[in-house]
Amino acid sequence: TRPITLSKLQKMKQDGEKFTCLTCYDATFTHAMNQAGVETILVGDSLGMVVQGQDSTLPVSIEDMCYHTAAVKRGNSHAFILADMPFMSYSTPNQALENAAKLMQAGANMVKLEGGSWLADTVRLLSERGIPVCAHLGLTPQAVHKLGGYKVQGKDKAAADLILAESLELVAAGADILLYECIPSALGKSLTEAVSVPVIGIGAGSETDGQVLVMHDMLGVNMGRPAKFVKNFLTEGRTIEQAFAAYVADVKSGVFPAPEHTFDA
Ligand code: KIV
Ligand code: NA
Numbered sequence: 001t002r003p004i005t006l007s008k009l010q011k012m013k014q015d016g017e018k019f020t021c022l023t024c025y026d027a028t029f030t031h032a033m034n035q036a037g038v039e040t041i042l043v044g045d046s047l048g049m050v051v052q053g054q055d056s057t058l059p060v061s062i063e064d065m066c067y068h069t070a071a072v073k074r075g076n077s078h079a080f081i082l083a084d085m086p087f088m089s090y091s092t093p094n095q096a097l098e099n100a101a102k103l104m105q106a107g108a109n110m111v112k113l114e115g116g117s118w119l120a121d122t123v124r125l126l127s128e129r130g131i132p133v134c135a136h137l138g139l140t141p142q143a144v145h146k147l148g149g150y151k152v153q154g155k156d157k158a159a160a161d162l163i164l165a166e167s168l169e170l171v172a173a174g175a176d177i178l179l180y181e182c183i184p185s186a187l188g189k190s191l192t193e194a195v196s197v198p199v200i201g202i203g204a205g206s207e208t209d210g211q212v213l214v215m216h217d218m219l220g221v222n223m224g225r226p227a228k229f230v231k232n233f234l235t236e237g238r239t240i241e242q243a244f245a246a247y248v249a250d251v252k253s254g255v256f257p258a259p260e261h262t263f264d265a
Contacts, residue, residue, distance in 0.1 A: 027075025073107025
């Protein structure tokens with residue numbers, strides 16, 4: 001199988017072909033996702049919660065992210081690997097460049113940062129240095145204490161317009177992928193149409209170019225009550241690899257996410 005590249009993901013957007021992403025933190029599950037046809041893998045800082053047992057993503061370090069990115073890289077044959085920059089590892093452009101370099105050297109193909117307008121200078125610097133960037137907007141879990149909880153974002157017109165303006169600014173600065181978490185479906189659709197780059201959604205409706213879920217959530221292993229946008233694919237006597245394949249099939253056919261997994265304004 002040929003490696004999935006940024007150009008391939010751009011082409012899929014142009015052709016209206018949905019692509020998939022799952023979080024992953026180790027080599028063996030990466031191999032299973034490769035077999036199932038998952039195009040992109042996110043080494044998410046959600047590992048702080050699902051692997052480390054923290055109550056938020058804030059305690060995760062750049063060393064933790066590099067360790068898991070290297071493990072995923074070793075298990076990977078052809079998927080495109082995104083790695084999260086953890087809390088406070090990109091508070092200035094230069095700090096971001098230094099830490100993004102570590103993730104790229106650990107095996108990432110792209111780094112992901114949470115934020116809006118304030119990230120533009122950072123995105124420009126990384127982009128100019130040849131590091132692809134995914135900007136994560138909407139519900140940004142590293143800001144959970146500022147946001148006052150894990151809540152749907154962009155619900156009123158002013159908030160939705162702000163997300164659009166910030167998205168356009170980040171794409172102009174060089175962002176190659178945008179990821180939206182927990183926004184109304186209609187907003188997910190209009191943002192996906194408004195930007196030239198591929199858009200990944202989680203709790204952002206069915207109209208984004210790609211979908212992502214946390215692996216543990218979609219395998220039905222969860223320590224708390226799963227979020228509304230989660231679906232357990234490890235059902236009907238499936239193996240784990242078949243659950244990944246079912247997720248791929250359901251995203252590509254538009255079966256997932258269904259209305260019950262999405263938010264209204
Ligand atoms: O860390 C993570 O798993 C993420 C996804 C939820 C998008 O950022
Ligand atoms: Na994350």
